[in-house]
Amino acid sequence: MSDDGHVPAAPRRTPAAPRRAGTYRTFYSEPLTVASAQGCTITDTSGIDHLDAYNNVPVIGHSHPAIADAVHAQLLRANTHTRYLDDIVDAYSRDLLALLPQHIESVVYTCSGSEANDLALQVAAYSSMSSGVIVARRAYHGTTSATAAISPSLSPGPRDHVVTVDIPAAEDPDFEQDLADRVRRAAAELERRGHGTSAFVLDSTMTSEGIVAGEHVRLAAAVDAVHDAGGFYIADEVQAGFFRTGAWWGYEALGVAPDLVTLGKPMGGGMPIAAVAGPRVVFSDFGGQQRYFNTFAGTPAPIAAAHAVLVTLRDGGFGERVADAGSRLGEGLVDALAEAGVDGRIRRAGLMVGVDLRPAAGDDARAGALAEEIVEAMYARRVLVSRTGPGDAVLKIRPPLVITDEEIDRLVDAFRGALADVAGTGVRERADG
């Protein structure tokens, strides 16, 4: 009956082909091959140094020896899992929770921000007994099935259990009430569809909306609307957390405290670790119904890395450092735009910086094309940045937090040069005109 060696045909036929999977997409028209990285510098295999101004994972700098040595020592000692106890995990958890509001009492570790948001959605759905989720129009919250479904920037197809809200302009003096009104309408729509409101999930710097930050950007009324609908406010701090904004957490500038908070990218400085934190009772309720065990999550080696990051940030005066560096960078970019006569708008929370080129270029598509040219021109000048937001028309600049004044000046010079490089293009002619 059995037929050893029989190899059934795959449902899709496959030609012989190169082996780099088609899902991978690299940055830049000519991808960068990394040889080494130190501080804010990535050296490519031709020996050329690039200033990395687009990486919020190595928040204390690339190849930081405190991380490497802590991980090495831990890997030589033990690296088991959370079915056994390990004092380093408890110690880190205490240090981490001490940085969060008092009602955030428990933390559950995952391997990635995607897993953290996925788990937060599961926990919120279980506790709220609802399945509807409210997200920003261009949100990105991860690549698992469930987080991709609440990430319109990944897969824009409509989902019955997801309602998006347009984030008001950062300059809107009625930002808070306008957003709250939209959230309330979204909750009503989810109720009408029979899902109810499980969660309002928001990246605290609204990065994929083009970075939304400023004195009017407040969330309290919107969070009240979510609570009135029985849902959780989940602060996605995967991009905004760990001093990116100059404070430990991005939500601190928004006048709210989250019900659940998800952490990721900078948490382990590159070691895979992420987390969901929230009230203990919420996890207990969920854990009573469904066990959650994640083999690699919260294991001692990634925890050792996370601990090195936390201690470095906590004891390194990063609040002041990010405030100063962010100001210098923001002012430099404003000056460069003014000198070039380009009407761009800077939005900034600490060292999360957006340069919105839509005022210069008129429409999203032209602004996106201008942004793409500037990104490539800065790459040619050995400075790495990227873009985001509507039409990908907002330059996204988020260097490691250890960027020096000299490096900021180099970044601004490259931006100035890039603006000159693209001055001959149709887009710039219109902007200059």
Next chain:
Amino acid sequence: MSDDGHVPAAPRRTPAAPRRAGTYRTFYSEPLTVASAQGCTITDTSGIDHLDAYNNVPVIGHSHPAIADAVHAQLLRANTHTRYLDDIVDAYSRDLLALLPQHIESVVYTCSGSEANDLALQVAAYSSMSSGVIVARRAYHGTTSATAAISPSLSPGPRDHVVTVDIPAAEDPDFEQDLADRVRRAAAELERRGHGTSAFVLDSTMTSEGIVAGEHVRLAAAVDAVHDAGGFYIADEVQAGFFRTGAWWGYEALGVAPDLVTLGKPMGGGMPIAAVAGPRVVFSDFGGQQRYFNTFAGTPAPIAAAHAVLVTLRDGGFGERVADAGSRLGEGLVDALAEAGVDGRIRRAGLMVGVDLRPAAGDDARAGALAEEIVEAMYARRVLVSRTGPGDAVLKIRPPLVITDEEIDRLVDAFRGALADVAGTGVRERADG
């Protein structure tokens, strides 16, 4: 309008409480706190050595210096992401793909087995244009929302897009045809429900079914049935892969080759890394519709660990080693059962060993209780094992693959002692009677 400092109430009220989240569950009535781990030994904080016979992550041994040193060197050099290229990632990918069938041309990295299975489901759903999934009755494939939904062992509630099949007994001489008939009926049911068949996902050692292995256990006819329904056969090698069964991949003993294969736990020896591999065109199609980027996945530090594991396994004679160790362990367990007059049944694929206690104890609940007593009695004798399968009545033994003959003998002695320890219990009296 904004109301700085306003902290909205969480939807669920939270008492002051200890900070260990309720979702975590440790092994054993008295949890083990790890001080260090080497080879197959875990030393607790009281200085007591335990023989770890229940961990398929440190497949080449706990705290292996080849892994620690490779990760250390890489963390000091660079650890960026897959938006940039890094030669170590390409080199490892080539080495890994060389171990897989020729039609498996591409690999996409993730951080965890859960993420790997979640991505495999997304890819299969996209390519098959179907959403239905066939899994084993007690399957476990992960903890993301989508993989938890196909894991009846986690959350047994019915899901419209999931149909389970009972895995025939390993001893059934008609195993292959019986399973194929069940898969065909499951596919018909998914068709009737309007989902169609996207994937048949199977752990290659069927671990949570109680470990199903042996000469009759063949899949070719079932895979034909899946293909006839337009679906993918996804081999979940998260538990079975990397020489656990004495071959590189568990499916090799099943007379089939997978359409997609997912890898995990032992892959990085404890560093968080996992993967999906399959035909390039399948990933290209999916990647053309939806970008997949996973910040920590396939980064150089976990890849360095995975490379150290691969080289150690490839060059270490592990095929023969696992075959010999597995035989010694299997025979020792059989002898111990016979000496104790306990009617248990060993099912084994290499060093994935199940001791099914149901014949001894009559019903699943009594057998589960007996298994629990044996696990605790072995823990008291400083040997770590666990249990799985129907009623949790199957002892699950899966030591690191570097287990020595002396350690196997110690394991068998502890099993013999545990059987004597539980001889006075009601369950054993019945089994002895």
